Amino acid sequence: SQKIEQNSEALNIQEGKTATLTCNYTNYSPAYLQWYRQDPGRGPVFLLLIRENEKEKRKERLKVTFDTTLKQSLFHITASQPADSATYLCALDSGTYKYIFGTGTRLKVLA
Amino acid sequence: GAVVSQHPSRVICKSGTSVKIECRSLDFQATTMFWYRQFPKQSLMLMATSNEGSKATYEQGVEKDKFLINHASLTLSTLTVTSAHPEDSSFYICSARWNEKLFFGSGTQLSVL
Numbered sequence: 001s002q003k004i005e006q007n008s009e010a011l012n013i014q015e016g017k018t019a020t021l022t023c024n025y026t027n028y029s030p031a032y033l034q035w036y037r038q039d040p041g042r043g044p045v046f047l048l049l050i051r052e053n054e055k056e057k058r059k060e061r062l063k064v065t066f067d068t069t070l071k072q073s074l075f076h077i078t079a080s081q082p083a084d085s086a087t088y089l090c091a092l093d094s095g096t097y098k099y100i101f102g103t104g105t106r107l108k109v110l111a
Numbered sequence: 112g113a114v115v116s117q118h119p120s121r122v123i124c125k126s127g128t129s130v131k132i133e134c135r136s137l138d139f140q141a142t143t144m145f146w147y148r149q150f151p152k153q154s155l156m157l158m159a160t161s162n163e164g165s166k167a168t169y170e171q172g173v174e175k176d177k178f179l180i181n182h183a184s185l186t187l188s189t190l191t192v193t194s195a196h197p198e199d200s201s202f203y204i205c206s207a208r209w210n211e212k213l214f215f216g217s218g219t220q221l222s223v224l
Contacts, residue, residue, distance in 0.1 A: 032211065034212065034213075036213075041202075041218065041220065042217055042218060043115075043117070043204045043206070043215030043216050043217050043218045044155070044204075044206075044213075044215050045215070046212045046213065046214065049211060049212060089154070089155070091213070098145070098157060098160060099145075099157075099213055100157070101154045101155045102154060103153060103154040104154060
């Protein structure tokens with residue numbers, strides 16, 4: 001079955017730097033992959049969707065890449081701010097319109 | 112944008128009671144909604160898929176008689192935790208799929224004493 005691996009260790013970076021989060025999956029490459037942000041005690045919020053035929057997708061300070069050869073997606077936040085501190089989840093369609101999520105990576109941006 | 116409303120946000124109940132959680136899509140019709148459970152610092156675990164007008168589809172290991180799901184309209188799905196016990200204490204989140212994306216409710220923290 002499809003599995004998603006995200007670095008469960010917290011990532012601490014200095015304000016203004018670029019944060020890079022990694023998402024690896026194990027089996028077939030999905031048609032698209034998504035990233036969500038989750039704040040404590042809240043439901044996840046959709047950020048970006050990238051399709052298998054897209055190498056890169058951008059939205060303001062966010063950038064996502066998708067490498068189907070490596071079975072990996074990278075999520076970048078440039079010029080990071082303390083308000084970017086949250087848990088970031090990678091998700092993909094398991095093939096039956098049911099989404100599976102990684103454990104998420106906690107990002108803390110230090111002022 | 113698509114908005115999903117979930118209520119209540121927090122509930123504390125005694126062991127043996129039943130708790131109902133509502134999930135509404137406010138500005139779109141959701142023929143399918145999903146119910147997740149999340150433990151602290153863990154990922155979202157899909158419990159069941161709620162289908163409007165038909166029975167819900169439960170994931171392996173999820174007791175359907177324990178977690179009753181009703182999706183009576185295109186904008187409302189409910190999850191009822193029946194005869195709740197302390198081990199049912201968790202964060203429950205609903206979501207609806209729209210345009211390939213999932214939109215989530217704000218979650219319900221259930222604490223069973």
